[in-house]
Amino acid sequence: MTSAGYRPEFEAALRLLARISVEMDAAGFRPPVLVGGGAVEVYTLGAVNTGDFDLACGRQDVLEQVMQRHGFVRPSGPGLATRGWVHPQLALGFECVADTLLDGMADRDMVQLVDLGADGSVAVIAPEDIIADRMGQYASGSAPEMLGQARALFALCESLDLDYMQRRIAEETAGSHGLQDLQDPA
Template identity: 50%
Template sequence: MTTLHRPELLRALALLARLNEAMHARGLPRPILVGGAAVEYFSGSAVMTGDIDLTSPVQEELERELVALGFIKPEGFGHTLGWLHPELRLGFEVVGSTPLEGNVDPFRLLLVEGLSPDAAFVIIPVEDLIADRMGQYSSGTAPELLRQARMLFRLHPDLDQAYLERRIRHETANEYGIADLTE
């Protein structure tokens, strides 16, 4: 398989796929990849992240599975809030119970296969990532996220334009739309 993704991300996503399958095998919802790692996935590692952000409505069960997969939770001053695996350079962190506070259409979530044998992981749709980046940009706290949103928009010409427009309008209190993604 030819890929543009950096090896560290691919190793982390393969482990995420194993985590997804362990949760699914127990009849629990699969954790959903969101945030910077999702941006890195959809950008082919053009944008890189330092952690894997997940959402899950069953955080305690997910943390049990992380331990079973060899993750540890560092303690003490100056340590990450998330989970670390000895073979990875990226930490895992549960950042919420649902993606974007429940504003993502669950039927649009994507199941990504092929990074680990017989395992897959769930990721937020690229349209919602763009809308989230635009929402953070419009808040005035993250001006660099406009660049990420524009890059993702250019890299994915097959986006659902109507859904994307609606999501950007929602995330930005109607201040921005698709037209703001073109330079």
């Protein structure tokens, strides 16, 4: 998978994450995996935009040290309490939200790589897993808009492993939803 057609600030953030990933890998640590809205933006080629990069990384301490070396700061002060990091030249926040992919439910072998040339590559959670995650959020009733994201991903992603995705949707929704719910009734 290559980067193509992303908005400039998103591509700049992807490239920075790729350089961070290269540095972590060179130091012997598994690089972070992009999850959440950032993964959705990758797979929809910018049709759905995000305001942050959520990352899964088993070594948050190492990730944060490398991020600091790349210019990231943790906002502080009144009204700026956050668990995340920002880079002065980027319009996107970065946050380590988990140490495993979807609480260990996602298959790490399904992770995709976005090739950013000389900057390296970025690991992105599999589209099947991000679709299942969005369906789980939708099914919980906490985020009704996630059904639209899941449907957009399903429509735009090619070569999906439908058996794996059906299983993952069932896991994320306690069996209440499946592939049939991804068909837009319009």
